[in-house]
Amino acid sequence: MLFAKPNxxxxxxxxGILIVSFSLPALTKTAFAQSGTPATTNTKTVxxxxxxxxxxxxxxxxxxxYSGKVDLGTGIGTALTQIVxxxxxxxxxxxxxxxxxxxxxxxxxxxxxxxxxxxxxAQIRQAAATARHALLQEAAKQLGVPxxxxxxxxxxxxxxxxxxxxxxxxxxxxxxxxxxFSLKLDKRAPLKDPATYKIVGQxxxxxxxxxxxxxxxxxxxxxxxxGMLHGRVVRPAAIGATxxxxxxxxxxDVPGLVKVVRQGNFLGVVAESEWGAIxxxxxxxxxxxxxxxxxxxxxLWEHVRATKVNKDDVTSNVGNAEPxxxxxxxxxxxxxxxxxxxxxxxxxxxxxxxxxxGKLTCWSSSQGTHDLRQQLAAMLSMPDADVRAIYVEGSGxxxxxxxxxxxxxxxxxxxxxERPVRVQWMREDEHGWDPKGPPTLMDLQAGLDANGNVxxxxxxxxxxxxxxxxxxxxxxxxxxxGLPHETGMVPGNIIQNTAIPYTFPNVRxxxxxxxxxxxxxxxxxxxxxxxxxxxxxxxxxxxxxxxGADPLxxxxxxxxxxRGVELLKRLASFAQWQGRxxxxxxxxxxxxLRTTKQKSGDVxxxxxxxxxxxxxxxxxVGAVADVEVNRKSGEIRVKxxxxxxxxxxxxxxxxxxxxxxxxxxxxxxxxxxxxxTFDRSRVTSLNWASYPILTFPEMPDVDIELIDRPAExxxxxxxxxxxxxxxxxxxxxxxxxxxxxRSVPFTPAKVRAxxxxx
Amino acid sequence: MPTAIPLHVNGQATRVTVDDPDMPLLYALRDSLGLHGPRFxxxxxxxxxxxxxxxxxxxxxxxxxLSAVGKKKIVTLEGLGTTDKLHPVQKAFIEEQAAQCxxxxxxxxxxxxxxxxxxKKPSDAQIKQALTHNxxxxxxxxxxxxxxxxxSAGV
Numbered sequence: 056m057l058f059a060k061p062n063x064x065x066x067x068x069x070x071g072i073l074i075v076s077f078s079l080p081a082l083t084k085t086a087f088a089q090s091g092t093p094a095t096t097n098t099k100t101v102x103x104x105x106x107x108x109x110x111x112x113x114x115x116x117x118x119x120x121y122s123g124k125v126d127l128g129t130g131i132g133t134a135l136t137q138i139v140x141x142x143x144x145x146x147x148x149x150x151x152x153x154x155x156x157x158x159x160x161x162x163x164x165x166x167x168x169x170x171x172x173x174x175x176x177a178q179i180r181q182a183a184a185t186a187r188h189a190l191l192q193e194a195a196k197q198l199g200v201p202x203x204x205x206x207x208x209x210x211x212x213x214x215x216x217x218x219x220x221x222x223x224x225x226x227x228x229x230x231x232x233x234x235x236f237s238l239k240l241d242k243r244a245p246l247k248d249p250a251t252y253k254i255v256g257q258x259x260x261x262x263x264x265x266x267x268x269x270x271x272x273x274x275x276x277x278x279x280x281x282g283m284l285h286g287r288v289v290r291p292a293a294i295g296a297t298x299x300x301x302x303x304x305x306x307x308d309v310p311g312l313v314k315v316v317r318q319g320n321f322l323g324v325v326a327e328s329e330w331g332a333i334x335x336x337x338x339x340x341x342x343x344x345x346x347x348x349x350x351x352x353x354x355l356w357e358h359v360r361a362t363k364v365n366k367d368d369v370t371s372n373v374g375n376a377e378p379x380x381x382x383x384x385x386x387x388x389x390x391x392x393x394x395x396x397x398x399x400x401x402x403x404x405x406x407x408x409x410x411x412x413g414k415l416t417c418w419s420s421s422q423g424t425h426d427l428r429q430q431l432a433a434m435l436s437m438p439d440a441d442v443r444a445i446y447v448e449g450s451g452x453x454x455x456x457x458x459x460x461x462x463x464x465x466x467x468x469x470x471x472x473e474r475p476v477r478v479q480w481m482r483e484d485e486h487g488w489d490p491k492g493p494p495t496l497m498d499l500q501a502g503l504d505a506n507g508n509v510x511x512x513x514x515x516x517x518x519x520x521x522x523x524x525x526x527x528x529x530x531x532x533x534x535x536x537g538l539p540h541e542t543g544m545v546p547g548n549i550i551q552n553t554a555i556p557y558t559f560p561n562v563r564x565x566x567x568x569x570x571x572x573x574x575x576x577x578x579x580x581x582x583x584x585x586x587x588x589x590x591x592x593x594x595x596x597x598x599x600x601x602x603g604a605d606p607l608x609x610x611x612x613x614x615x616x617x618r619g620v621e622l623l624k625r626l627a628s629f630a631q632w633q634g635r636x637x638x639x640x641x642x643x644x645x646x647x648l649r650t651t652k653q654k655s656g657d658v659x660x661x662x663x664x665x666x667x668x669x670x671x672x673x674x675x676v677g678a679v680a681d682v683e684v685n686r687k688s689g690e691i692r693v694k695x696x697x698x699x700x701x702x703x704x705x706x707x708x709x710x711x712x713x714x715x716x717x718x719x720x721x722x723x724x725x726x727x728x729x730x731x732t733f734d735r736s737r738v739t740s741l742n743w744a745s746y747p748i749l750t751f752p753e754m755p756d757v758d759i760e761l762i763d764r765p766a767e768x769x770x771x772x773x774x775x776x777x778x779x780x781x782x783x784x785x786x787x788x789x790x791x792x793x794x795x796x797r798s799v800p801f802t803p804a805k806v807r808a809x810x811x812x813x
Numbered sequence: 814m815p816t817a818i819p820l821h822v823n824g825q826a827t828r829v830t831v832d833d834p835d836m837p838l839l840y841a842l843r844d845s846l847g848l849h850g851p852r853f854x855x856x857x858x859x860x861x862x863x864x865x866x867x868x869x870x871x872x873x874x875x876x877x878x879l880s881a882v883g884k885k886k887i888v889t890l891e892g893l894g895t896t897d898k899l900h901p902v903q904k905a906f907i908e909e910q911a912a913q914c915x916x917x918x919x920x921x922x923x924x925x926x927x928x929x930x931x932x933k934k935p936s937d938a939q940i941k942q943a944l945t946h947n948x949x950x951x952x953x954x955x956x957x958x959x960x961x962x963x964x965s966a967g968v
Contacts, residue, residue: 128914128951260910267915268903268922270850270890276916277849310815310832329844330836401854401862401950402916451914451951482855709910713956717913720952743859743948751941754954 101161106189106236108161109182110139114232116213118143118150123163124175125155126263127422128451129773130710131171133261137706138176141254142183142247143190144207145214145227155424155446165423165526167454167578168548169771172706173673176769184244186236191216193230198223209253249704249765256765258709263448275420275449275458276405276479283407284313285329286468286478287336289322290488291535293346293736294574298322305340315339316471321536323464325472333481347735349573356392359496363570365520371554374561379511383502387601391499391590393781393799394730396492397740398579399748402450403485404457408465409475415442419462420449426527427459431466434533434540453721454547455528455577457489463532483741490528490577491731493519493546497590502561507602509613511561514594516553516587519544519576520568528577546576549583551670552778555591557613573733580721581774584669585781589799592665592782596789605634606664606786619668619675622701622762626677629760630697632664635790657687660694661791665783669775675701676775678719680755680783684791686810689803693723693755693784698776700759703767712759715776719757722780724749730800818879822846823892831879838882839863839874842889850890850919854948861920861947865889871927890919893926902926905964906957913951920947925961934965 100108101121111119120139126132132152140147153159155166163175187207194216195202200223208215208224217224249255266272291298298320306312311327312335324335350358380386406419415435421427424444432442444462452458461478469476480488495518502511522543533540550566581588599609607627614620626632661684666677681695696719705711728747732740740746785796794809819828820841829845837856842848842865851874854862858873865874866888894900899907902925912918921944928935928943935943940961949957 128912128916130913260907261912264910264912264915265896265907267912267918268890268906269894269896269899270848270919271896272915273849274852274916276852277843328832328840330831330833330840334833399950400916401860401914401948402852403854448914450916453950479853482857713910713913713953716955717952720954721950722952724952742857743855748948748950749952749954750946750948751944751954751958752938754941754958757955 099159101157101159103161103163103178104239106182106185106238106240109179110186110236112227112231114228116145116149116226116228116232118145120150120152120179121160122152122154122175122179123161123425124171125166125422125446126448127166128448129714130261130707131166132263133259134172134706134710135176135179136262137254137257137259138180139183141252142180143187143214144209146209146211147254147259149213155421157424157428157442157444162425165426167422169669169674169773169775171771171773172769173771176706178240180246181240181242181244184246185238185241188241188244189236189238190214190227190230194225197225197230252765255706256763257707259707261710273447274402275418275447276402278407278418278447279477280407280409280475283475283477284325284327284472285332286323286325286465286476287332287481288464288478288484289324289336289339289341290484291320292343295346295348296320296343299342299344301342302340306335306338309335309338314472316468318467318536321467321532323468325468325476336481349733349735351735352733355494355573356496359494359517359569362517364567365570366568368550368566368568369563370550370566371562371564373559376511376513376561376563379561380500380502380513383510384505385503385601386500387503387597388498388500389594389597389795389797391497391593391797393495393586393589395494395574396579396725396729397486397731397746398453398456398489399746400450400452400456400485403480403482404461404489405449405477405479406458406462406465407475407477408462408469410469410473413441415466416445417442417462417466418445418447420447420452420458421462422452422455422458427462430459430527430530430533430540431463434463434530434538435466435470436539454579454582455490457485459528460488460531463530467532467536486741486746487738488531491574492579492582493549493572493574493576495549495583495586497587499590499594501594501598503598503602507604509559509598512555512559512563514553514564514590516550516566516590517569518549518566518583519546519572520570521545528575544572544576547578547582549578549586552584552587552591552667554671556616556619556666556668556671557595557610558615559613574731580718581778584667584774584778585722588665588667588778589781589785592667592779593785593795593797596663596782596786597795600636600789603636605636607632608634610666616668618701619666622675622677622699623666625760625762626664626679626697626699629699629758630679632679635662658683658685659791661787661789663783663786663788663790665779665786667775667779669771669778673770674772674775676779678776678779678783680780680787682784682787682791684788684806686792689806689810691727691784691788691801691806692753693727695756695758696780696783698757698759699762700772700776701762701764702770702772702775703764704769705761705763706769708761708763711761711772714772715759716757718774718777719780720749720754722777723755723784726781726784726799726801728800820882820887821884822887823889829879834880835878837875838865838877838879838887841879842874842887848889848891852916852919854917859946859948860917861924862917864920864923864947866923866927869927869930871924890922893922900926901967902929902961902964905967906960909956909960909963911953911956911960913953917947917949921949921957925964928961929965935961937962
């Protein structure tokens, strides 16, 4: 049935709450149930095949987009709004977004893997196209004009349908206002021709930025509900330690203390004020057992190599790599490693939980509220239907950081005190207890024939296995409290880009999936793709150097993908790449086109190049890094990155550039500086002094060329340009000083050692 | 014992009642006065997201005890300007779209506004130096520097 009236009062009521909240001046365009709406059995459809799951249009023509994909600070809210406004032909300003509310938004999957536009946007576009088609059909009936003679005109207020030849018109608000579509998503609903786009493809300014610049934006960390208390967690002194005892009298003097909560090894405090909770957590005397289950950091790679392999994933197998390697005229081999990284969100994770009438509502910055709902329900052994998880934008997370864990902490504390509780992690909780990007070890081998052709490539990567059938990282609180939780590791799809884009006759790429890894693993921006590309593209550079070839020309020899070839050629032009044989100091007599200059005294400059086809299936990126290396101090300065990217159709070019700039800058930080440190018991890099990140004087310049293909599918941009950074820098360092950096981070000590050992 | 402490915030005299006069200013601004500009990031003065102005100087409110504020005038991001009446630095940040998640931006704007108050035409190097102790994780550095540069033309 088309345009059925809502048959449930409570849906209208629920919508009413949200609409009221829109009108509050201090609220952002991203709406959420600010009023502290308790969990209700909501009757709005969230089914992925229902138009009403995604879209509603009120009597004034105002459009609400219900998005399962959430804005993690990447500007996705604006981009998805552009897609809806474009496909419906309504003004951008008349579309509002509700994100990641299990009662209101469809389960479009976690916001991860650079899939929000590519997958989430495609679903939303289809919903909008179906809605537009239905609106035109209805208008045809009401106006007595055939649908094919109708056009949608974008007034400043709303979409208006009229005949091409003029005459009567009717607005969306008049056609549907306040009613539901009651339609299934129609895959055949006609999509607008990209050549006619007015909103998609434009650098529309982000709607959230003005309020973020003036303190009017409500981050998760700012979110409050009436009657809310403040909680803090007291984590074990060692990761696997058991709580032997705690001394409640140690905090009895803290004003406003409500309760010390203990459940198994889960320990936390709740107080009337935030400062009271912080002081109580600091003062609480707790006695933990000794635990020294972590490996020695200085022997981390021996530990990884010695870890039991549970299975092998063969990610590509062409020809017969191992015999071909054995028969090659020349063989090269190298081992690469990539340190353990933390997400390092600037704002520690935060959540609010409330349990009322047996129903749980949890506000958090989870990148997957539908999944979090299941995890929280499982933890408390309650039905999913009694849990509502609502997304509120927080500090950027770059993957699965501590947001979900803070949510579980808040839930356990709220249950214990029977009042709403807000938990914000302290800095040491975030650095110490967010799940980590696992250590990655790569063995690479290649064979060359007598003419310098690559005849074999064999790579082996050592990474933790992934539990079958789960997409959720276990919750710290559930594990500590001994409540139901996932038991397996879920590190993300970290075997992507182990396979290579080059057409060698014999290729075998294998991921050895390890039975364990030192820390609870999860995904951090370009998980696996970054590490694997670091090894693959640095090793490609080693092969090019071994045969005296220009690294760009060498890659082109083995690429038969026209879009990839075009990308590399445009990179050569954009970066003013001059043919060079990066032989470094290894062959000082070589007559080459090297343009490397000795800048002055101890400082040498170099350029390095990298190419990726993300997951061998989507976004193409090529990058050239310019570096300065101080031979004496070992310090690397990344001066400049030139990036060319083909992500198909571009929704918002400024948003894409913002992501590329961020990817490069963040990854330069990861590559030059970052490494989680630990002793046998716990993480020891617990703040920004012990886990330093890039500062302003160290930032690179970034120039970007985007290849827009409006008629193609839009591909993800949140990760791919991060994955090219480590190898581009490593290759540039080789170009500068002739040594290979095969271990991230490229600290001055490692650079000095590499130069001394060369 | 609850103590009432007078404060001068964003042009207005106010007071907050606290149990601990040594509580950091940050919590008074956020929890007692409901301000969102200054944000908790590290609690030890390493990241800058809690920055406010005390008598025009940028300070880290997460390590500034309330008892040390005295009669100094406090200005937060909200006091610098509003969406209706933007400070030139805020305006420039919007024009440059200089944010991703934006959590750190409070510190960037407060630090930059203080810089421009004393140095109207800073070089890129001076801008970067002034922001050395303000951390951004999203990698918005390029836009932030561009925004400060743009603001310097309008301050």
